[in-house]
Amino acid sequence: MSLKILPQNISNLIAAGEVVQRPSSAVKELVENSIDAGASSISVIIEDSGRTLVQVIDDGIGMTAEEAKLCFARHATSKIDSAEDLDAIATYGFRGEALASIAAVSEVTLKTRKRGEETGTRTQFSDSVFDSQSETACPEGTNIAVRNIFYNTPARRKFLKSDATEFRQILSEFSRVALVRPQIAFKLLHNGKTVFDLKKTSTLKKRILETEGNALGKELIDLGVETSLVKVSGFIGDPKDARKGSSNQYFFVNGRYFRSSYFHKAVTKAYEKLVPEGYSPSYFVYLECDPSSVDINIHPAKTEVKFENEPAIFEILNAAVRESLGKNAFVPSIDFDMEGVPEMPAATRNGFVRPPKIDYNPLFDPFRSDSRQSACPPRPSAGSPVQNFPGLNDFSPENLLSPQEKEICGSEALLTDGYLPLMEDKTAPSDFFLPVHGKYVITTVKSGVLLIHVGRARERIFYERYLKALDNSKPMTVGTLFPVIIDLTPEDYSVLMEDTDRLKQIGFDIQSFGPSTIIVGGVPDGLSPESDAVRNTVFDLINTFNAAESLLVRKAEVRQNIASSMSRSAAGSTSRRISASEARMLTESLFACTEPERTPDGRKTMEILSMEALDKILV
Ligand code: ADP
Ligand code: MG
Numbered sequence: 001m002s003l004k005i006l007p008q009n010i011s012n013l014i015a016a017g018e019v020v021q022r023p024s025s026a027v028k029e030l031v032e033n034s035i036d037a038g039a040s041s042i043s044v045i046i047e048d049s050g051r052t053l054v055q056v057i058d059d060g061i062g063m064t065a066e067e068a069k070l071c072f073a074r075h076a077t078s079k080i081d082s083a084e085d086l087d088a089i090a091t092y093g094f095r096g097e098a099l100a101s102i103a104a105v106s107e108v109t110l111k112t113r114k115r116g117e118e119t120g121t122r123t124q125f126s127d128s129v130f131d132s133q134s135e136t137a138c139p140e141g142t143n144i145a146v147r148n149i150f151y152n153t154p155a156r157r158k159f160l161k162s163d164a165t166e167f168r169q170i171l172s173e174f175s176r177v178a179l180v181r182p183q184i185a186f187k188l189l190h191n192g193k194t195v196f197d198l199k200k201t202s203t204l205k206k207r208i209l210e211t212e213g214n215a216l217g218k219e220l221i222d223l224g225v226e227t228s229l230v231k232v233s234g235f236i237g238d239p240k241d242a243r244k245g246s247s248n249q250y251f252f253v254n255g256r257y258f259r260s261s262y263f264h265k266a267v268t269k270a271y272e273k274l275v276p277e278g279y280s281p282s283y284f285v286y287l288e289c290d291p292s293s294v295d296i297n298i299h300p301a302k303t304e305v306k307f308e309n310e311p312a313i314f315e316i317l318n319a320a321v322r323e324s325l326g327k328n329a330f331v332p333s334i335d336f337d338m339e340g341v342p343e344m345p346a347a348t349r350n351g352f353v354r355p356p357k358i359d360y361n362p363l364f365d366p367f368r369s370d371s372r373q374s375a376c377p378p379r380p381s382a383g384s385p386v387q388n389f390p391g392l393n394d395f396s397p398e399n400l401l402s403p404q405e406k407e408i409c410g411s412e413a414l415l416t417d418g419y420l421p422l423m424e425d426k427t428a429p430s431d432f433f434l435p436v437h438g439k440y441v442i443t444t445v446k447s448g449v450l451l452i453h454v455g456r457a458r459e460r461i462f463y464e465r466y467l468k469a470l471d472n473s474k475p476m477t478v479g480t481l482f483p484v485i486i487d488l489t490p491e492d493y494s495v496l497m498e499d500t501d502r503l504k505q506i507g508f509d510i511q512s513f514g515p516s517t518i519i520v521g522g523v524p525d526g527l528s529p530e531s532d533a534v535r536n537t538v539f540d541l542i543n544t545f546n547a548a549e550s551l552l553v554r555k556a557e558v559r560q561n562i563a564s565s566m567s568r569s570a571a572g573s574t575s576r577r578i579s580a581s582e583a584r585m586l587t588e589s590l591f592a593c594t595e596p597e598r599t600p601d602g603r604k605t606m607e608i609l610s611m612e613a614l615d616k617i618l619v
Contacts, residue, residue, distance in 0.1 A: 019097055019098055019101035019102075020101050020102055020104075020149070022160060022161075022166060022169060023049060023050020023051060023054050023149050023160075023166055024050065024169035024170040024172070024173045025173075026106070026149060027044060027046075027050065027054055027170050027174060028177075029099075029101075029102065030044075030054065030056035030102075030144055030146070031044060031056055031173070031174070031177050032092035033056075033092070033098065033099075033142075034056055034060055034142065035092060035181060035184065036060075036092050037060025037142060039058035039059050039060035039141065039184060040059060040183070040185065040200070041058070041059050041184065041185040041186075041187075041200075042056065042057070042058045042184060042185070042186050043057045043058075043186075043188075043189070044056050044170075044186070044187065044189070045057070045189045046167070046170060046188070046190045046191070047190075048163065048191070049163040049166035049167040049170065049190075050149065050170055051148075051157075051160065051163075052148065053145060053146070053147055054145075054146040054149065055143070055144065055145040056142075056143075056144050057141070057142070057143045058141045059139070059141040060141050060142060061114065061115050062112045062115055062117075062120070062140055062142055063110075063112045063121075063142060064117070064121075065121040065123075065133060065135075067114075068110055068112050068123045068133070069130060069133060071099050071110075072099050072100055072103045072108070072125050073096075073100060092256065102146055103125040104127070104128045105149060105150050105151075105152065105153055105156070106146045106147060106149040106150070106151065107124075107125070107146075107147040107148055107151065108125040108145070108147075109122065109123070109124050109125075109144070109145045109147070110122070110123045110124075110142070110143070110145075111123075111136060111138045111144075112138070112141070112142040112143065113138050113140050113141065119135050119136065119137060119138075120135070120136050120137065120138040120140075121135055121136060122135075122136040162498055164494040164495070164497060164498035165495075167190060167494055168495060170188075171188075171195070171489075171491050172491055174186070174188050174196070175211050175491075176250070176257035177257075178196070178198055178207065178211050179208060179211055179252070179257075179284065180255045180256070180257070180286070182200070182202065182203065182207035183200055183201075183202070184200065185198060185199055186198040193515075195490060195515065196211070198210050198211065204234070204235075204284075204286075205235060208220065208235060208284055212282075212489055213488075213489060219237070219238035219240075219241060220235040220236070220237065220238075220282075220284075221235060221236050221325070221328050222324060223235055223283075223320055223321065223324050224320070224324075225320035225323065227316055229289065229309055229313065229316065230288065230289040230309075230313050231287070231288040232285065232286070232287055232316060232320045233286045233288075234252075234283070234284045235283070235284045236267065236281055236282070236283045236284075236285075236321055236325070237281040237282035237283060238328075239274035239275050239281060239325070242271065242274075242275040242279040242282075243279060243536070243539050244278055244279055244280075244536065244539050244540055244543055248282035248283075248284075248489065249264065249267075249280070249282060249283050250283065250284050251263055251264075251285050251287070252284075252285070252286045253286075253287045253288070253289065253296075253307075254287070254288055254289070254291055254294065256296060256305075257303060258296075258304065258305040259303040259304060260304070260305075262310060263313070263314065266313075266315075266317040266321070267281070267283050267285065268281070269318055270318055270321035270322040270325060271321075274325065278568075283321075285317070287313070289313075293307065293308040294307055294308070295307075432444055433580050433581075433583035434583065435454075435577065435580060435582070435583040437577065439453070439454055439455070440452060440453060440454060441454060441457075441578075441583040441586060441587055443583075443587060445608060447608060447610050448608055448609050448610040448611045448612075448613065449614065450606060450607075450608050450609075451607050451608075451609060452586070452587060452590065452605060452606045453603075453605055453606065454578065454586065455571050456599045456605040457587075457589075457590045457606070458567070459564075459567045459568055459599045459600060459605075460590060460593050460595070460596060460598070460599055460605050461589045461590055461593060462566065462567035462571055463563050463564055463566075463567035463599070464593045464594060465567075466506075466524070466562070466563035466566045466567055467560065467563040476507050476524060476525035477509055477524065478507075478522060478523055478524070478525045478527070479509075479521065479522050479529065480520055480530075480531070480534055481529050481530060481531070482531065483519050483520065483521050484519070484520040485513055485517060485518070485519050485520075486517065486518050486519075486520065486538055487516065487517050488516050488517065488542075489516065490515070490516045492516075492539075493515075493516040495545045495546055496510065496518065496538070496541065496545065497510075497512060497518070498545075506524055506562060506566075507522070507523065507524030507525060508520070508523060508524065508541075509521040509522030510538075518538070520538065523537060524566060527566060537565075537566065540565035540568070541562065543565070544561040544562055544565050560600070563600070564600035564601060567600060590606070
């Protein structure tokens with residue numbers, strides 16, 4: 001082996017790996033260049049999720065013929081002259097790496113005309129090498145077309161995800177810039193169709209609503225605090241619009257998007273007592289601070305930034321959010337009746353601020369077979385002889401399980417089959433079942449008192465049930481009461497529509513209903529078919545899919561995640577008091593589970609209060 005300097009095109013290729021990881025990286029870099037060039041209108045044209053074409057057209061200052069040739073060289077930048085400039089970067093770019101990297105992995109055509117000049121130039125590059133340049137008639141500004149990205153690095157091209165996923169990434173990059181530049185008009189076209197046509201506006205709020213669409217909810221609350229360290233502005237969502245998952249959450253510093261789980265906590269902590277566990281609000285938080293106190297130069301493709309005074313900014317941000325929520329009358333009031341509110345975290349019970357909006361259908365009870373608006377008649381099952389006698393008391397234990405449930409949980413075999421024998425005699429429930437305010441069931445066991453958490457028990461029972469249904473791949477669909485139309489963000493829409501087969505397999509009937517709108521005609525049996533509940537379930541699914549993708553979790557885990565989020569929805573969708581016989585049924589079904597003691601995510605479903613513990617209470 002001899003030591004040698006790599007040829008330029010190879011070293012460019014290696015560097016390109018840092019900057020251009022997928023078509024969306026090209027979108028980001030090109031759009032940022034357009035903004036740096038002072039454009040007031042930017043169009044992004046995409047073909048095949050960027051595989052075939054990423055084109056960005058702006059009306060910025062443009063480039064001379066000389067600049068057009070030079071801009072593809074490594075470290076060619078017009079944005080930095082001296083090392084001091086690095087401390088106060090006002091533009092997006094400054095490394096002079098993006099165009100060189102893009103040209104290393106694609107075929108690039110650049111048409112540009114410098115402001116004030118008569119004609120423009122057309123410059124072509126491929127494989128990092130200058131191809132040709134000619135004079136051309138074109139409007140002032142720059143038009144860069146990036147074709148066949150990764151054509152020369154097949155391994156990378158192969159590594160690209162599905163079209164929907166790649167396009168979703170493009171949408172995210174697009175939104176991240178559009179959301180900070182309301183004064184710039186943005187267009188996004190995909191395969192000839194207009195996805196966004198955002199007009200110039202002077203108000204950020206309008207831009208946010210246009211970009212994020214109806215999925216956002218109705219209210220956005222102003223955020224505004226100015227300290228010597230940082231200026232905080234932007235908008236936060238009404239607590240009642242909070243939802244599960246995390247889209248519509250944006251941080252920007254000095255006009256640049258960034259990610260921060262630390263600051264995320266600063267915001268969500270202020271909502272702690274206002275939204276149910278697992279829900280989080282939308283937010284659009286814009287920070288402004290001295291550029292020299294932020295380090296954005298960590299990695300070209302990363303979205304983390306370093307702040308000099310993170311803990312202080314955390315406190316300011318948290319206070320700002322609390323203040324805005326306070327101003328908008330989300331102030332503490334007296335405690336309210338917890339009855340019927342499923343699964344509130346214990347910590348939020350004191351000084352509860354106001355009842356969160358929880359979507360549930362009070363009439364729906366998945367433990368009652370007659371309450372499901374079954375689209376398909378229940379399948380006959382060997383374990384359900386009472387099915388033939390609909391006249392029987394609704395609340396008789398046998399009637400509380402559907403044939404499917406019986407199939408899974410068993411009915412007669414409950415107490416002997418599965419878990420109980422392993423628990424030995426000391427935890428075998430007696431014949432006494434006392435429901436307590438719909439939230440707990442108390443029963444006696446030999447060693448004392450067994451306390452069961454109703455909501456969590458349901459989660460466990462449903463979880464095992466869904467898991468089994470998924471394994472059997474026998475979808476059981478229940479028609480929704482009315483078709484439920486849900487507006488999603490374009491990102492969420494792509495995630496969901498990416499895998500409609502899998503959705504069908506689990507029992508969902510979801511179809512496209514407009515560019516980022518879906519229509520839900522059916523949900524898996526056991527989930528509430530009521531509109532609000534359906535909505536929540538869909539967001540649960542999106543979160544599950546999102547998590548699955550980023551973690552590349554195995555298929556089995558996706559399945560478990562789906563079962564677990566479905567079980568949470570199902571468990572949360574019922575809330576009325578339960579009768580003694582239902583309490584018994586619940587207990588029996590729980591003990592028929594393979595892992596009855598905890599919810600799928602590890603919370604306790606039950607606790608035994610021993611005689612000794614009881615004795616201590618009344619010393
Ligand atoms: P950087 O943005 O870090 O300077 P790039 O490789 O992205 O590096 O761009 C190199 C140079 O090309 C820029 O500094 C700028 O002078 C010029 N340039 C790129 N895109 C445009 C554009 N849309 N309009 C005008 N000039 C541009
Ligand atoms: Mg740049």
